[in-house]
Amino acid sequence: MRIAIVTDAWEPQVNGVVRTLQSVQRELEKMGHEVMVISPDRFYSVPCPTYPEIRLALARVAQVGALLREFEPEAIHLATEGPLCVAARRWCLRRQLPFTTAYHTQFPDYVSARSGVPAEWIWRYIRWFHGPSAAILASTPSIRQSLVDHGLPQVRHWGRGVDLDNFRPGIVPHPKMRGLEGPIQLYVGRVAVEKNLEAFLKSSYPGTKVVVGDGPARTALEAKYPEARFLGAMFGAELASAYNAADVFVFPSRTDTFGLVMIEALACGVPVAAYPVTGPVDILDDRVGAMGEDLTDSIGRALTCDRAACAAYGSTFTWASSARQFLSALVYIGDVRIAA
Known part of the structure; x- marks a missing residue:
């Protein structure tokens, strides 16, 4: 299967979202799937206000759409709620193409902690962004319940893994x-x-x-x-x-x-x-x-x-299991023609 993953979080950022996507991409490719990642490094970007380590891609809908159209994905996943995924979301909706999204971070609480904006205000954006998604991938039962409580019932489980070749007992202490x-x-x-x-x-x-x-x-x-x-x-x-x-x-x-x-x-x-x-x-x-x-x-x-x-x-906790859960939650585009 050809799988397109659009994400606002990618290298050189170091966080759980990036590590999760990279680990799952590796596992999917081991399974024989073709994965294209559309990330901020492909576009001109600017530092995120109050968080300059994060770069926000200034990508037009047409630019993102051109990459997707050329790749001809059989499934599209939008990993984050930032501007790059917003552009991909608009492109998909205009063509009535199904897509999945993921809820990696308690985004309302995160923004509230950094800005003082009430978390409930941010939930309005979360509902807008994820509402049209065919499935929202979430890592735990409590996050699933939180999304359901906020009017987003289409949640599928997507767990996480560990690189067990690296992370194990018996390694010489630092x-x-x-x-x-x-x-x-x-x-x-x-x-x-x-x-x-x-x-x-x-x-x-x-x-x-x-x-x-x-x-x-x-x-x-x-x-x-x-x-x-x-x-x-x-x-x-x-x-x-x-x-x-x-x-x-x-x-x-x-x-x-x-x-x-x-x-x-x-x-x-x-x-x-x-x-x-x-x-x-x-x-x-x-x-x-x-x-x-x-x-x-x-x-x-x-x-x-x-x-x-x-x-x-x-x-x-294995990344192979995580990748299988991710794959089972994707929505196949099917015979919908990806028009210009």
Whole structure:
């Protein structure tokens, strides 16, 4: 099958959306499918206000349509709610072509955290964007319910995976984390306000707090919390070595829909402490982590979890399974002629 994926999130961005799309693309191509990704690097772009690391493509509907028409896709998926996917959405609607969309991020909460705009105002846009979609792909039951509650019932499940060749127990701990006072409490992800990282950094549990990742809030947080170790961005085997050096993984975000880093940590045998919100409540139980409104207490309880149980559970999340779920949710264009 020829599958077109349109996305406003792509390299050089480093986030869960990009990693998910790249991992699923690889799995689909292994299955023999042909995948074209239409991403901002194909167009002139400008920095996103308040978030310059994200580039917003200035693409006309005709430009996006020309790429789609030339590829002649048998299925079209719009991965994000940004301007590039809006252009593709308009092109599809004008030609009465079915498409699917995905809800990767608690976008209303995310925008509200960065701008102060009430989240319910953003939900109006979410309903407008996803309303015509033949299926909205969502990663967890709680996100599905949230979409249904906001008038978007056409939700299909699309889970996430782990690169189990990289993320597993028994890897030599990262050298920068050796000799640190334990327990070592690790955060991995963007260092940005919407990740609620400060809730972790100001928690009072003894030991060493380690932050792996980069982002616009890093300079300010490093200055405010000098006792924490900020190690910058890591990937692949290096990131796996950081997980393996940790005693507990702390996930303070309240706006993620899933949290890939949680299952990567679990696959390495590291228990997770988090808030009882969308993402953690769908992934964790008391065998592999702890949740509560007191993050310090959750860290302490998570440290009592069995690491072997964490690794066994984390190994059940595979990208091959995720790709099969994605494929089953796509809507075949069929014999509809893709007109100019």
